[in-house]
Amino acid sequence: MDQIQKVEQEILELRQKLREKEDELYALKLNYHSSQSAQAHNGDESQITEETTIKQWTLPKWAIERYSRQILLREIGVAGQARICAxxxxxxxxxxxxxxxxxxxxxxxxxxxxxxxxxxxxxxxxxxxxxxxxxxxxxxxxxxxxxxxxxxxxxxxxxxxxxxxxxxxxxxxxxxxxxxxxxxxxxxxxxxxxxxxxxxxxxxxxxxxxxxxxxxxxxxxxxxxxxxxxxxxxxxxxxxxxxxxxxxxxxxxxxxxxxxxxxxxxxxxxxxxxxxxxxxxxxxxxxxxxxxxxxxxxxxxxxxxxxxxxxxxxxxxxxxxxxxxxxxxxxxxxKTQAKEKKRAENRQKSEKRKQEKVKRMTGQSYFGFRSETKGKKTLYIQDVLKAERKIGPICKSDICVKNTKRYCTKFIENDRLKIFQDFWKLDWSEKKIYVRNLINTVPVKRRRNTNLINSRKVDSKKYFLYLNGNRVEVCRVTFLNTLGIKEAMVRSWLHEKEKTKNAKIPVKSISVINFIDGLPKRQSKCQICLDNNIQLSYVNFSVKNQFELYKLYVKFSTSNGVPPASRKTFDKVLVRKNLRIFKAKNEKDVCDLNSQHNISYQNDKLDYYYSNLEQWT
Missing domain, CATH: 3.40.50.720 (NAD(P)-binding Rossmann-like Domain)
Incomplete structure (x- = not known):
């Protein structure tokens, strides 16, 4: 493989030299023809150039030999070829x-x-x-x-x-x-x-x-x-x-x-x-x-x-x-661009802008990585790009100047520069802890100053910086510019990760299954349903509806010290067990799924009481 790359590199170098020689030869030919043309214009008839020959609708010998096949055409001829050459x-x-x-x-x-x-x-x-x-x-x-x-x-x-x-x-x-x-x-x-x-x-x-x-x-x-x-x-x-x-x-x-x-x-x-x-x-x-x-x-x-x-x-x-x-x-x-690549680049730029906007909103736009080598392994440590590490100007708002609680004006440039340098010496995890300790989140109930007649909403966060070992309150602009960080970064640091919610444990229906398995049951008496392989059984004791059966289940589970399942879970288990409570319309009926399976169907053809047979097949 190395030998192949070496030969390819040598070929590229030779081709580059050949191109340079070809360009040099082309330039020499152009200079020669231009000089010959100038001599002809100066009246030197002994020097007949190709250009002057072509303008006279005649061709030099090399042109006749080279373009002979097209000169033979009646539509072109010598005059036409001379026009082509000019x-x-x-x-x-x-x-x-x-x-x-x-x-x-x-x-x-x-x-x-x-x-x-x-x-x-x-x-x-x-x-x-x-x-x-x-x-x-x-x-x-x-x-x-x-x-x-x-x-x-x-x-x-x-x-x-x-x-x-x-x-x-x-x-x-x-x-x-x-x-x-x-x-x-x-x-x-x-x-x-x-x-x-x-x-x-x-x-x-x-x-x-x-x-x-x-x-x-x-x-x-x-x-x-x-x-x-x-x-x-x-x-x-x-x-x-x-x-x-x-x-x-x-x-x-x-x-x-x-x-x-x-x-x-x-x-x-x-x-x-x-x-x-x-x-x-x-x-x-x-x-x-x-x-x-x-x-x-x-x-x-x-x-x-x-x-x-x-x-x-x-x-x-x-x-x-x-x-x-x-x-x-x-x-x-x-309303479109002439450069096809420019259109593609603009589409890529728009996609990058969307991605950058998402990153800005999540605070990831200002995150970079620096590498540290430990032995044979290269570790990539998350950090802010050096180009982003810039200290900004101090806040000059009149509100901060007149405010008695904020001390933005007390910070001189040397104090702010020292805070900036000390902050960027910290590790990534230490930076997060440092910023979190300097920001207090104001609860929602305390965001209105009730002492004032005209109550107005106050800031949702309070920002602090250390001055001479003391924690001093400042405005948001001074805080961000002094540390040289972005608001999106602070927002991402303060944002607590959502606690992973434990998956909702479904209500165990073991107690329901145990109760249903202990009930007396009987098979269907309808021969048509049995021939159609409908696996269905009925409760073999007197109970009016499922609600009464569910009340019996609640008594059963509470007597055993087990919390009962919900009515919904109880009904689902009944359906999966193919267990029903027989509800006959007439005494001689043997099927409550389809009225046509009963003898009484001949006397009462319009029977809407029974459910459809298909849901049990």
Whole structure:
């Protein structure tokens, strides 16, 4: 096991060195290309750089060789590939959608790719976010994705933005790019990107994936800025045109809550890259997903394109008379947070607050533990944290100053500091005893001063401190601040533990059993009851009801010097013994459970006197 850990550590160190060398090589290449570009702009025609060659819609030899398979397509060709190499694409979100989109855009040769993501790689992300590896755990997603893209294509420029995109930095970042890909999974960022692309006049290619379903569409399309439709005034809808009102926070879903199949975001992210390439090479709006949405369900492998609402002429941001002219706070607008982890952290904080409140109410919030080692054993002793051991200010209330019974003002700082230090030198159990001896609880009957005309309720506790060996009464604030403890702690120390109540001993029915066993009994004379296996017996002497039988039992138990059981216990024992007092309605009756078992039933069919037979079966 030690050898395995040693080899793993060596591999990590080598990978770290390799990363540093790769970053160094990437920086050298960037400096070289920038210097070559500067020379070309200065009029040195002998130095023809790749950038100037691409801008002239021609390609260098390495680009033709690398992208030859896509250059063969009639829709792309050399001019289309030159546009791709000169394009700049911003990908917001390096997750399940952003990773495949970035991979294929880098493979196609997009000149510059920007990746925005504040999150870090987790082990649960790697099953669908294939740009990240296990060794990238806890690494920023934008940085991890940028490093992987550079390994795919070293001729392109990749810029990671390790920030959360918000209203303060969105325009500054997006203004450098030509196309924006929305690869996020929350409503605030979607509204932010839509408004951002409207203000910056950029197309927004939006995708989403959840469970086994995926969606894809293009927002904020402007024909006047497109190379093919420049003469047209057509403008596609924005996100607000389709969804003018944000959904409720309860209706939103995420991959961490509802799950997602790994291929689904891979397919949608790949299609996002396809739409971006189609826009870059100059496809018209009819060939793009403008005013249309692709909906895919891999459960039954169905795929359909639905028509969306056209651009709303009264839209708040993309209309001719917009009411929103700048980016707003979208977390407030959507009433939810953009950071999924932040929402989870807030839920955890709220749970911690509830737990902390319970601890404060019980005095446990200010308890800590310190360890002492005795031999091989480590003992944890309950104590207050050092950060909590602070002496507070003395009480300056006018009531304490004018009161003749309290002597808060007589304590100087040195006296209070000495009391504080002596108190914290005591052991935990000694602290409790010390505090209990300094607090007197006033009984309820003495909490009203009857000598005064206007009687008012006085304190339920009296607090004392030692001054020059004497026990001096002070107010509650001075007492707590001088000892440096909290009221909840004092409340828990003064609270007497409830005495364990002895379990109520049930009344023993031995005397009842002995009495019933000694009674003369007879079996039932009803043959139908006997055939139905009803185990029932009757008292075989003259007694009217159970109350008279109970009085006989009381006499029996008192004569033997045994306290009698209750009437309830007596009745329960009778039921468990299946013993009854025969109560016949007629002289010829043999059963008092069911009237149909008797001969007299033929003369009296409406008999409500007898009980039901089922309770005895």
């Amino acid at each position: 394009a700049k694409v911003l990908i917001v979100g390096a997750g399940g959608l952003g990773c495949p989109a970035a991979m294929y855009l880098a493979g196609a040769g997009v000149g510059e790719i920007g990746i925005v993501d504040y999150d870090t790689v987790e082990i649960s992300n790697i099953h669908r976010q294939l740009l990240h590896r296990e060794i990238d755990t806890d690494v920023n997603k934008a940085e991890s994705a940028a490093r992987a893209i550079r390994s795919i294509n070293s001729h392109i420029k990749v810029t990671p933005y390790k920030v959360q995109l918000d209203s303060t930095n969105a325009i500054q970042i997006a203004s450098k790019y030509d196309v924006v890909l929305d690869c996020t999974d929350n409503a605030p960022t979607r509204y932010l990107l839509s408004d951002l692309c409207v203000l910056a006049k950029l197309p927004l290619i939006s995708g989403s994936a959840l469970k086994l379903e995926g969606q894809l569409t293009v927002y904020c399309y402007r024909a006047d800025l497109h190379s093919v439709d420049k003469s047209s005034t057509y403008r596609g809808p924005c996100y607000r045109c389709v969804f003018s009102v944000p959904p409720s926070p309860d209706a939103l879903g995420s991959c961490s809550q509802h799950g997602v199949a790994p291929p689904v975001p891979g397919v949608i992210g790949t299609l996002q890259a396809t739409e971006a390439l189609k826009f870059i090479i100059g496809h018209p709006s009819r060939n793009l997903l403008v005013e249309r949405m692709l909906i895919m369900d891999v459960d039954d492998m169905s795929c359909k394109v639905v028509q969306l609402r056209p651009r709303n002429p009264m839209c708040a941001i993309c209309s001719d008379t917009p009411t929103i002219t700048q980016l707003i706070d979208y977390e407030v607008f959507c």
